[in-house]
Amino acid sequence: MRRILGDRVISVSSGYRCPELNRAVGGVRTSAHLTGHAVDFNCYGFGPPLEVCRAIAESTLSFDQLIEEGSWVHISFEPRMRRQVLTKRPGGGYELGLRP
Numbered sequence: 001m002r003r004i005l006g007d008r009v010i011s012v013s014s015g016y017r018c019p020e021l022n023r024a025v026g027g028v029r030t031s032a033h034l035t036g037h038a039v040d041f042n043c044y045g046f047g048p049p050l051e052v053c054r055a056i057a058e059s060t061l062s063f064d065q066l067i068e069e070g071s072w073v074h075i076s077f078e079p080r081m082r083r084q085v086l087t088k089r090p091g092g093g094y095e096l097g098l099r100p
Helices: 019-024 049-057
Strands: 011-014 038-042 065-068 073-076 084-088 094-096
Touching: 049 065, 049 073
Parallel strands: 065 084
Antiparallel strands: 011 038, 038 073, 065 073, 084 094
């Protein structure tokens, strides 16, 4: 990610979550955060989350899921490595791809 985002600060807001914390923040029971395979972050020096997601999606970086969550980016490196790109819908749920 540093190669993609340059030498900019990556501010991590969530990484590994124990089951109790995952429940407290409303995480799903199958969250990659529970196994330490996911991170939520911002890279303000690069741009807003949508711009960060576009750069990562257009790269060759291997990942499982990349989600533009509105005010942050979620990326997971679970063993499946599906390169699935999603956008959080206003009001809940996710759609495939990034907003135009």
